[in-house]
Amino acid sequence: MSRAPRVPRELAILPFSGSRAVAAGLVTWRMLRGPSWRRLLPDVYVHADGHRENDHRMWCDAVALTLPAGAAISGLSAAFLWGVDLLPRASPVFVTLPATAHRRATRRVSVDQRSLSAREITRFAGLPVTTGVRTAFDLGRQLPRTDALVAVDALLHRRVVKLPTLGSYLDTHNGWPGTAQLREVLTLAEPLCESPMETRLRLVLHDAGLPPLTAQHDVYGTHPHRGRVFLGRVDLAYPRWRIAIEYEGDHHRERTHFQRDVARLNALRAAGWLVLRFTADDALRHPARIVRLVTDAIQERRPGQC
Known part of the structure; x- marks a missing residue:
């Protein structure tokens, strides 16, 4: 039985430069053309065991x-590295190149030709990537309005950037394309929002002219023996009217999570809270339904005031 060829430790997992690996005597060009290796880009290879087509x-x-030199991973790819995954399936890697560089966009690489200062580039696990503030600045002005707010909310929530820092950066870049949108996004941003759909729900209600919501609101009740007790945290709320608005993601279908949700919702209802629950389908395809139900709830809780 033939033995599988030994894989050099340096080439076992991560992509590598073929020419450098050959020059170092780790592999030969003939080996790289064999079944153990995958060619990802010109002169870039990875071992078959480390290859994941949509990774x-x-x-x-x-x-x-x-x-x-002077280039960096940017945009949605930078956000991904910072822990905010908003990428569509099989997305290209977004990069920003110096204005003097020459590279065409491909299916795997999306190119933005713009010079970055040294202060706008950092390292993430050895990779050149735009800083948190530059990443938020770019996404907040380049993406469509809703997606821009989703991205900025997520980066704020993960503390990749702070709102005052992003505001100050924007002030020093007035006149750049898209800064008017980003300025509006900053007035709407909410670092407490925990998911893109929460942000979308909040924006739907804001755009309909409904009152501002409180994100991640803690609800307390009174127990006859223990006094003030914590009943639960709701995604969005109108505390003065005891209206809670919840996004129901797929994780709520898990048995343990579902059981906890039932107990929490029963406790909220017993404390006089009206709980409205919406799905991704509601937020993406039926925003008018959301607005109607929330408006009805407000009218019910404050009769004669709408």
């Missing part, structure tokens, strides 16, 4: 090997 991190590692 965006693998593609970021691969693309980073090809970037010139």
Whole structure:
């Protein structure tokens, strides 16, 4: 029985430069053309065991090997590295290249030709990536309005950037394309929002002219023996009217989570709270339904005031 060829430790997992690996005597070009290796980009390979076709991190590692000085992974790919995954399936790696660099966009690489200062580039696990503030600045002005707010909320929530820092950065970049949108996004941003759909729900209600909501509101009740007790935290709330608005993601279908939700909702209802629950389908396809139900709830809780 033939033995599988030994894989050099340096090449076992991450993408690598083929020419450098050959020069170092780790592999030969003939080996790289064999079944044990996958060619990702010109002169960039990965071992078959480390190949995952839709693994965006693998593609970021691969693309980073090809970037010139002064370039960085940026946009949605930078957000992904910072822990905010808003990428569509099979997304290209987004990069920003110096204005003097020459590289065409491909299916795997989306190119933005714009010079970055040294202060706008940092390192993430060895990869050049735009800083948190530059990433938020770019996404907040370049994405469509709703997606821009989703991205900024998520980056704020993960503390990749702070709202005052982003505001100050914007003040020093007035006149750049999209800054008017970003300025509006900053007035709507809510670092407490925990998911993109919470942000979308909040924006739907804001755009309908409904009153501002409180995000991640803690609800307390009174127990006859224990006094003030914590009943639960709701995604969005109108505390003065005891209206809670919840986003129901797929994780709520898990048995343990579902059981906890039932107990929490029963406690909220017993304390006089009206709980409205919405899904991704509501937020994406039926925003008018959301507005109608929330408006009816407010009218019910404050009769004669709408």
